[in-house]
Amino acid sequence: MSQSPLPPRALALATRGITKIFGPMRALDDVSVEVPAGSFHALLGENGAGKSTLVKCIMGFYGADEGQVLLDGAPVRIDSPRQAQAQGIGMVYQHFTLVPCLTAAENLVMARAAAPAVINWRQETRGLEEFMDRMPFRVRLDKQVADLSAGEKQKLEILKLLYLDQRFLILDEPTSVMTPSEADEVLTLLRGMAERQEITVLMISHKFREVKAFCDGFTVLRRGRVTGGGDARTASVTEMSRMMIGETELRERAARESRGLPRPRLVLEQVCAEDETGRQVIENLSLTVGAGEVLGIAGVSGNGQAALVEVLAGQRPMSGGRLLADGAPFTPRRADLDRYKVFGLPEEPLRNATVPRMTVAENMAFRSFDKRPLAGRFGILSPARIRAQSRDLIRRYNVRTSSPDALIETLSGGNVQRAVLARELSGNVDVLIVANPCFGLDFASVAEIRAQIMDQRNRGAAVLLISEDLDEILELADRIAVMSEGRLTPAMAVETTSRAEIGRLMGGH
Amino acid sequence: MSQSDLMIVLYAMIGGAIRVSTPFLFVALGECLTEKSGRINLGLEGTLILGAMVGYAVSYNSGSPWLGVLAAGGGGIVMGAAHGWICKLPKVNDIAVGLAFMSLGTGLAFFFGKPYIQPSAPRLQSLPLGGWSQNPQVQQALSVNPLFFVGILLAIALWWGLRNTRAGLTVRMVGDSAASARAMGVNINMVRLLATAAGGFLAGVGGAFLSLSYPGSWSEGLSSGQGLMAVALVIFARWNPLRCVLAALLFGAAGALGPSLQSIGISYGYHFFNAAPYILTLGIMVASARSKSAAKEAPRELSIVK
Structure with a gap:
């Protein structure tokens, strides 16, 4: 080398x-x-x-x-x-x-401007091996790209450019x-x-x-x-x-009130989940989030975090383990989410937490539209009250929209995020699950949304924060656990750990 | 049922599997190629019937059954290319277009095929491979149409070509990640059009087999849904041409079950046994919907997978 x-x-x-x-x-x-x-x-x-x-x-x-x-x-x-x-x-x-279904070698050969009409794989493989030997890092040539980790894919992308003599x-x-x-x-x-x-x-x-x-x-x-x-x-x-x-002040670590040992609010015991092809993406994951604390889950994306959020939101079945809320078995269905006051802000909220073609007011009422006071005596909905409630939320949470009747897909990313937060945080929150809440947002929105999360913690909610942004986790979390290849390390208090140690755990070492 | 009856059923099933499987095999290989490129052509049922009628008509008028086979394939190319061309228009759904083409192909075949129901056209000659045996059942079972071997060679060629040629890899790229293929400068609509046209050719040839070999005459109820079952067969074969051969033989054997039981005098439940391929299709659809390895091997651009 x-x-x-x-x-x-x-x-x-x-x-x-x-x-x-x-x-x-x-x-x-x-x-x-x-x-x-x-x-x-x-x-x-x-x-x-x-x-x-x-x-x-x-x-x-x-x-x-x-x-x-x-x-x-x-x-x-x-x-x-x-x-x-x-x-x-x-x-x-x-x-x-x-291309996911092709092997690394097939991807490299097809990337060439003039790939041969009939490919002599013995000769091509020899050529590729020689190329790999000259390269500073290598990727298994015979592996299907779909089976490579995200980091390996990124390496292969770089190798492809070098192979094409860029x-x-x-x-x-x-x-x-x-x-x-x-x-x-x-x-x-x-x-x-x-x-x-x-x-x-x-x-x-x-x-x-x-x-x-x-x-x-x-x-x-x-x-x-x-x-x-x-x-x-x-x-x-x-x-x-x-x-x-610009000249804006750099963010301080969010203000927090410290308190005694927290009472466990959300408990995951040996949770397992599989992806569509039956590969295990979460393996025996256990964690406890107490009242009034933020548990941060750090990790490189694609290590099972998305599946974890889907399990907790009821979007993906568990293949093993169980969930407890306030010590009682908990299934992420609407009735249980309401009973245990579990709320969430998934990543990509436009896709995961809203119906894009419905109005802002309707989207904001998803948790409460069929309950009093929004619904009448026989479960008859009241569009007027739904709109009135959303007007109040829009003002309190500073959502920029042309009207409560605008389709939510017409809002900018930050405002969709705020609209979903408004819906999820407007009532009493006991458990809050947030995934990459600030991804793609501008500086002002980031500060605002992190302050809202911190506020819920200070009011006694148990917050599970899953984020790819290590700085965000270090800023908000009381305890930190690291997710790698579907497994979770034990949680560490934020004072006793360091960026280097977390980085090492993120790599699965 | 005596020992010899069992043998008769067995021979009839083997012979039936070979005969009945040939159109399945051609349609399935065509559909496999089309689906590998990321499109589904449900119109192959119509192409199959149109191919049967065109093949029969050309054979009758020209006196050459092989010319009929080629003409049937040509008709299939036209149908496939039209499907491919319409599907590249914005916001067109390939499944809906396929259903329309199913009706179109059937309708065209019925309309132009009316005069050919009565006359007898020259058929494709089978190869008598059972000459070594004295047993007439074996001789009959092993009288194999050359198209069966063409189909198997095609399956091998397709399997090899999808891994070892630029064209094959391009089809797989287009079927698995249109965005990547586009970034490499591949014209994905053209690749899909060609793959659908080639698939249409194969389905047309399969149709010609129906009218020119087995059952060997042109009638309106000739296909009885084989073109649609072939789509299920491709899923069962997990988009692998070699597995398509095995799956087609299995479907063929299921289709031969009713007639072979009848040949030893069991007519009890005849219609039920004749329905075996359809029951098999249903079972396979249920099983493959649950199969996780099938989900893994499905081309990611297919509209039913996305």
């Missing part, structure tokens, strides 16, 4: 004054970025800052309204990802572009599906290749730790404009985050 026979042919790329307008919004405004050959450049910014739009302009998904892209100093015209590929620019997307790699948050150690391994190796002038890397990220550890240059985008840049090795994290979020 020390010797790589790849010739030093890294590409330099620069954008000059790129502007992209979507309707009334300037998604990019005069953006110029300089990425010299052989550098490892970070593109920083909050969600919605324009990072993805910029790289999509470079890749030819969008035509920029103004500005140009220079490759090794010469202007190039790129109208499609195919042309970008032909120029040597390759991108790893956040969603995977591998010398300018754009990585869109490549480490979001990797364990910290996997991420370090891959980034170290890519950095090594960049240092040897074999490739140039442009990485979209919002993890300061990675940017500090692996990148040399960085550019910060905010609301479509470049708000700063420099040398990632010398700039401080505070400087970078100020460029990212």
